[in-house]
Amino acid sequence: MDHKSFLASLSAEQCRELTETSDLSGLAHLALHLGAIILLGGLIVAQVPAWPVLMLPLGVLLVFLFTLLHEASHLTPFRSRWLNSLAAQFCGFVIFLAPRWFRYFHFAHHRFTQMPGKDPELAEPKPETWGQYILCLSGLPVWVSHLRTLIHNAAGRCDDAFVPVAKRATVRHEAQIMLAAYLALLAGSIALESTVLLSIWLIPMLIGQPFLRLYLMAEHGRCAYVANMLENSRTTFTNAAVRRLAWNMPYHAEHHSYPAVPFHKLPALHRLAAEHLMVTEQGYVRFHARHAPHLNGVADAAE
Template sequence: MDHREIVTSLSQEQRDHLTAKSDLPGLPLLLSHWGTILVLGTLIALKVPFWPWLMIPQGILIVFLFTLLHETIHQTAFRTAWLNEAVARSASFMLALPADWFRYFHFAHHRFTQDPDKDPELAFAKPATPWQYALHVSGLPVWRGHVKTLAVNALGRCRDGFVPPKGHSKVRMEARAMIAAYAVILILCVYFRTPVLLFAWILPALIGQPFLRLYLLAEHGRCPYVANMLENSRTTLTNILVRRLAWNMPYHAEHHAYPGVPFHRLPEFHALIEGHLRQVEKGYARFHARYLSELKLASRDASK
């Protein structure tokens, strides 16, 4: 069965249950995620003993706001529309990843998942050599891409095919507003001579980005270029801490098969369709060990 047949096979009652939205499951996660960022940021600003080590968990929490941004642009993190929108804006600001632009990008990714000609994610090639893997995991190309996207959009030069003509003014104004806000924050930090911006936000985000890259690479890395979402997307079985941090997105094949299912219903959907999943990995360490071994083998074969 492919993902369409899976969804069609569900009864109307099952579909209504699986796609029912609610504010309640997401609010504790939202408060704990943002609350921990604020607490760690305060401890870093106060320079408590061993404060530099706090930049590691701080960075991981900041970059994993990406998974919260992802859920809120799908409007599945919460039932309340304005709450999804407000949380998406705050997460996108922390990541320098404009929410409106990313919404267009991500919906094109869903529509054309693993289509080499149309999936915008594939414009950023997955690593095919150990060196490319190291560069990818560093996160540096991602930050460069975010800055470039903001600059190009702010100048009104967005030519991304997934952004419709009616969306050009939206992404332009969004980028300009974000850049203006960053400038104000930077000016205030310089005026008050405080390095809190650097140590509680920028450096932690740089430190944390490799953890997000390792996580995201498992979603579609080394998956076949086919239309079946049960085959072109990977579910990674992991612990509850990672699932909570990533808003249940390790259930990624399930999410692609039925994007209308909110994050808190994905475990139920997984239980229904796990026998039909084609790409399942038992943990991120095992995925990356296998990925690297395949890259090394391919490099040896190419050098012969």
């Protein structure tokens, strides 16, 4: 069964229940995520004993705001449209990823998932050597790509096929505002001789980014180049803490099959789709243990 047949098997009532959004569910989840960020940031600013150690968990929480940005791009984490917009703008600003541009990028990814030449996520080649793998996990190419995209868009040079021509002025304006805000923060920090932003934002994100890379590589890595979302996307079984951190996006094949389902309904969708999933993995450590032997052409005997 492919994802289209699976969706056709759902009743109208099931579809209504699965796609019901909720401000309460979204805000409760956000409160935990932001609350943890604020708590750790406050402890670092207060320089409690061993405070540098706290920069790693803070960084992980910060970079995983990407998963909320992703959800907000679908307008699903909250019922209120303005909350989705605000969440996308906040998360995009924190992780240096322009939210409106990303929304067009991500919609193209959903429309052309795993289709070479059409899926923008395939524009950057997947790691095929140990050097490429380590570089990818470092997160450095991502930061370079985000900054390059912001500067490129701010200069009015956005020519990405997935961005409608009529919307490119808006994309330019968005990037210009973001860059101006970053420059203002930089100037303010220099004027005040403050390193607070380094310790609670920039350094934590640098050391947290590899954990996001480890997570994201499992979504489509080594999946088939086919149109069936149950086959070109991977659901990774993991613990409740990781699912909460990633806004339930480890249920990734389910999400790609039915993107209108909000994060808090994905476990219910999973229960309906479980027997039809074609690509799953028991945890992220196991995925990378199985993925890494393919590098440099060495076959994994378990495959």
